[in-house]
Amino acid sequence: MVSQQARCIDELIPLMTRWRRDLHKYAEPGWLEFRTASIVADELEALGYELQLGKEVIDEQSRMGVPPHEILARHEQRAIDEGANRKWVNYFTGGYTGVVGTIRMNKPGPTVGIRFDMDALHINESVDISHVPVEQNFASIHEGEMHACGHDAHTSIGLAVANYLAKHREELTGTYKLIFQPAEEGVRGAKSMVAAGVVDDVDLFLTSHVGINVDLGTVVSGIDNFLATTKFNVVFKGKASHAGGFPEEGKNALLAASSAVLNLHSIPRSGKGQSQINVGKLRSGYDRNIIPAFAEMQVETRGETTEINTYMVAKAMNIIKGAAQMYDIDYKVEIVGEANTSQSSKQLKNYIQKVLSDVPIVDKVLDSAPFPIGSEDATYMMNKVIENGGLSTYMIFGTDLAAGHHHEKFDINEKVLEIGLAAYIEIIGGIAKFTIENEFR
Amino acid sequence: MVSQQARCIDELIPLMTRWRRDLHKYAEPGWLEFRTASIVADELEALGYELQLGKEVIDEQSRMGVPPHEILARHEQRAIDEGANRKWVNYFTGGYTGVVGTIRMNKPGPTVGIRFDMDALHINESVDISHVPVEQNFASIHEGEMHACGHDAHTSIGLAVANYLAKHREELTGTYKLIFQPAEEGVRGAKSMVAAGVVDDVDLFLTSHVGINVDLGTVVSGIDNFLATTKFNVVFKGKASHAGGFPEEGKNALLAASSAVLNLHSIPRSGKGQSQINVGKLRSGYDRNIIPAFAEMQVETRGETTEINTYMVAKAMNIIKGAAQMYDIDYKVEIVGEANTSQSSKQLKNYIQKVLSDVPIVDKVLDSAPFPIGSEDATYMMNKVIENGGLSTYMIFGTDLAAGHHHEKFDINEKVLEIGLAAYIEIIGGIAKFTIENEFR
Amino acid sequence: MVSQQARCIDELIPLMTRWRRDLHKYAEPGWLEFRTASIVADELEALGYELQLGKEVIDEQSRMGVPPHEILARHEQRAIDEGANRKWVNYFTGGYTGVVGTIRMNKPGPTVGIRFDMDALHINESVDISHVPVEQNFASIHEGEMHACGHDAHTSIGLAVANYLAKHREELTGTYKLIFQPAEEGVRGAKSMVAAGVVDDVDLFLTSHVGINVDLGTVVSGIDNFLATTKFNVVFKGKASHAGGFPEEGKNALLAASSAVLNLHSIPRSGKGQSQINVGKLRSGYDRNIIPAFAEMQVETRGETTEINTYMVAKAMNIIKGAAQMYDIDYKVEIVGEANTSQSSKQLKNYIQKVLSDVPIVDKVLDSAPFPIGSEDATYMMNKVIENGGLSTYMIFGTDLAAGHHHEKFDINEKVLEIGLAAYIEIIGGIAKFTIENEFR
């Protein structure tokens, strides 16, 4: 799969399909992308990129929602069994599955960061023969793990862009950092890459997603309405006792959790904009006749602004503490994911809108997503770059979908790979001019 | 109404009716028995009793559920307007409305404490002409205040017993302490009399109630199944804000209270016996469009044993604290009443059963109440006496009732006054023998 | 206060102040504007308006939140005692306190409806000497009733406009309907005037509010972001029983209400826009030791769109029904107020913006209110007119406020009366031209 030399564009289109299908078949969820990241590293190394890996690009303290040790170990071993390059895997041990490849063009110019996310979801892929990955034999062979959000496509486009850049160093300007991020699902990974300084020197930041209710051929030049979000787990620990004989000796974790659930949903809606909260999962108690000694909840808050989300989290913490106090029980809250809101830079959006109008396979370019969008942790990178005086944008490459994101029959139209690559090439091609016209840096 | 000399029994029967009807007409709720207690003091003084009054018999720190200053002041003035003796009222100022009269018999013997409660309820008495107090013109003239529990009868019997004792000092033995207690309703008064040491020297303790589902002519020699109870008020103080525009700026006291209500009722039932809890009253918020900034609750717990009630209170305090924590609001709990369980002493019950079988107007003597009984704070006195090595009992004098206790048409059959007096006289008469036979003290 | 002839503008300014102060002093809450409406009727009649009153302009079935009969009767009598004209009051008996005055100009043209609301709030006015109405001796003499929202100013401006129109019939075009509406507070009155057909023939609809966070001298040409709202009362009826002895025989209305409160606040936030809910007031139970047999709640929902509010109400009804079902108790819901969202017509807003730029005492004209606005039932009228092919707008005339709306020290700067009148005169003056330019009707 690795070549000594970058391919030309015509070669890249079928290659993207091959990469995407291979990654789809060997789907790896967040912090477990041992094989995926080692393929990326192999390819970037072969293309002459300077590599940073593992703890160099992932700050240990800032990781969120990392799986337990035994799962990390089992997946690492599995990746090796499935052909991952041990050389890279050693960097990734413990779930530090990030890769950044840097390449300098022959002419001076801004540093452009492009970010691609690599992780799959914890979903069982459909086995229905009508599902194209089944029919074409690239459905996930990992039970309960599936690329149902298109990050396989993102990584494939990333590898194609890497090839293109390596082949066009002569004509292009500046420096390119290709950032392959783990654990975007659950908004767990980006914060730790920012904390490791990955985007500190980036002047222009680009990233993108396929699908998301946008038609094939349509590109959104920049999204502004991601919701800020915090994901956290709560464990209430009470005390068991026999419900028939000695109920008064127990400390009922389920009553604490039930109170928490009702009151979390009762947090006053903010008058400043949309706020959301959900307790998506609750597990409590083992036996009908025993006072439940534990309750575990998975919770998320959202806000139209980071401020609103912060408000929701603060109120939620009060409620959880109070619920534990009510039943004199212990509790623990673990933040397992977090993302903020972000604005795509207007100049960059306008520039993209202009240059993409020249791309034949792009039918339409929108400058915003006119519908609710979920949350994204690339916003950490976007905000950091903007804070440092740079520009950022988050694009959508529309595609037909066989079924919605996170569905067991999710599948993209692979034509979007070509559109994505073409868009990046067009954008990259004009950056020199854009930089001058905008007196940017 | 006051005489210089104790009357004979035949005179006492009509007198008890007169006293009872007068007290009924001028009903005074707990800590407000200014007129009632001054009538008691007048009578006892006239009979030659040594008197203790006010703060001497009521410990300031141990009073519970005392009305606000302005209500105390208004009722004190009213009592004077209605003929209360200013000499005594001065002792009662601020609601210290207790009276203890002590009289020594000519022969040595144990100290016998007999307790009578004096307070009325906050109830509007029926104005229906079929209601005997209306027809006979002794219905309460105090709006919202009514003797709907028979304490007017208790006090009247107490005054008759006082007369009897004063007339029979020659034949009787020992010392008698007649304890006229305020604020039994809401179990607020007895604790403070015990704390003032009123029963410290009592060897035999007697008290009684009229009615309570027992037929006229039947006497219960001793009750064992009072429920322990704690009465408390809770105030949650949050922060108002406009519900349409700025709900996030408020702190919702009603949500805290609603959570508290549900969770208070969810306290695990004890496997050790009956437990109860009730939030009987809740008031919260002023306006539909304002986040409620306050919530006030009236709560009571009960337990088949004092231990169970203590358990309920401890759990309730956790829940209230937790509910306030949930919404980051302040709260205050005030204990406004408390009573424990108690056992009537077997020896005393047996003795009473024996001597009352000789009283013609007593048809039947039971040794327990075979049905749920509420709570009583005379239990504080009973327990203290037993702790000190003495004996205690709580009797019921059955009577027909026009309507149940605490009902606006509650009314006793006044024949019970005679039965009560006869029972006390018979019991008093045999105490010398009882003391010797039981080697009591 | 009534004149035979319309006054000129210079006379109107001090008159508006006099009217406003008189109405302020004799503040009358919703459906109780007997005196206010009779003053309006007196004035309009004197000016030669054709009058419609009472049930002719208020549809009986569509009234909401009408006070009980005895309150209506008492206020009607009070109005007469305070000088209300019996001739008009007879029309208003039972709370039908609406007045519509129609006047035809000499030249043909569209029918212009202008609406003024007349009701006060249930608030105790401050007695602080620093409060201008106290100092100037026009504070409300009606305990618990106060013009704390500026409707006294609205009615006064309305009477001035009535005068102006009557004096300028020669130059002006079309027909003017001046709609004096009762019970805007709690959004109770407008629906019934629409149902009575009051705006069926209106082509251009104008209304306005003073204050609302807008500076003196600034006018908003049209508001678009009123929240839709529904106001309702809930009564749960359970069954009392003694909490110590027979708790199982009761049906606890407070537990039902507490569950309802928590779950009402837990209704999922809509992803389509702002939604709000508030249980602003709860009353339940009489006694600590009795299972609460009743609970009464005052609730409101809001929505950024009428659709969202409708969603909130539907969900709320499910929850209330379910809460009653939980405790096997009866319940009743009464809708006591309702209002929708509305859009001010763009053409009209632009027109107003243009003509008001010529008014010297208007410093600035905004085309929207850039902050959360509460709810308004004039939206019923606006929507009806637009439905019929007409145009509507809702203006704000900014003013300094001594304290916020609905505050006991609320007070306007009376300069706003002059600004309001000037604005209406300017708008009225250009309507002929506006009609032609816009080929309107």
Added chain:
Amino acid sequence: MVSQQARCIDELIPLMTRWRRDLHKYAEPGWLEFRTASIVADELEALGYELQLGKEVIDEQSRMGVPPHEILARHEQRAIDEGANRKWVNYFTGGYTGVVGTIRMNKPGPTVGIRFDMDALHINESVDISHVPVEQNFASIHEGEMHACGHDAHTSIGLAVANYLAKHREELTGTYKLIFQPAEEGVRGAKSMVAAGVVDDVDLFLTSHVGINVDLGTVVSGIDNFLATTKFNVVFKGKASHAGGFPEEGKNALLAASSAVLNLHSIPRSGKGQSQINVGKLRSGYDRNIIPAFAEMQVETRGETTEINTYMVAKAMNIIKGAAQMYDIDYKVEIVGEANTSQSSKQLKNYIQKVLSDVPIVDKVLDSAPFPIGSEDATYMMNKVIENGGLSTYMIFGTDLAAGHHHEKFDINEKVLEIGLAAYIEIIGGIAKFTIENEFR
């Protein structure tokens, strides 16, 4: 394990240990006792008992808490693999794992029913070497299935009693029905055996339990204070939707369940005696960011009397229905276990107390259990026999326990097997005389 001839008592003691250890090793939970019941059938057949099996002794409609088909099938196959006699297993297919053996003595007399329960629990047995079954190599080889309640001892005593009866037909009177019951855990099996008529002809009913906080050597002649109980599962079915984008489209089953949990625990305590409720297990939702579409709860109620338990169930059903109504979702309740209270017959208790005083290895006989006892479905059989004019009792054979019932280290002192057998032999031996003396039947 099967013999052609009944053994003498000396032989039975080591045999009971062998049986008990074999059953312990091959522990089978309720309705899955395929191997256990076939061993019982083998033994009873060999001893000459008339057998009734499967659907003849288990009424199909009255079974509760039956495992799903695939688990039944898997356990049936496992039993055969582990040596169960196919001849009997055919009768048990589908979980009808009951056996009744009847034997007629040579002399006439009453019909005596003795019931033994056979099922294990869903518990992982300890693997600690200090745990005797581990050390002695008879710990359960079935993962997650363990005799942690002593039913292995019950069945072993039953087989020994069967042997004794078969060997003493000459001297004994009447008819004996040995009832081997499945699924006592969760109180699921007895009702269906009663419904099948198993005890219709029984005059004297005996059953017993080992352990339960009673010392080795002590026997309780009859228990009166089992709690009535109902076990039920609840499933709420709502509708999933994305919590960030479209929360208003979901129907939140977890909010319904949380409300149900709080309100179930809030059911008013009965004033008539002990009541309990527990939601012991709750599972809801799959994903943090999805509105939970399901919630499953395991619930039990208890009552000091059947009436109180019935009250608790009725209130619980209202609450569950109401909670579903609140969120407009579907729900299903399945009763999976039920037992009533029962009184052991006084005559029988007295008789047992008398005859057991002659048994040297019985140190003490108590006539009641002076502590809270759980629930038992043998009460169905007891009540049916008493209803038909017979007598019933439920005994305890005390034993030291290594750890409490339902604990992973539960273990009996096997000496209790001998005590149990000796007690039954002594009771059986005197039944002829008891029958005559009591003119029983």
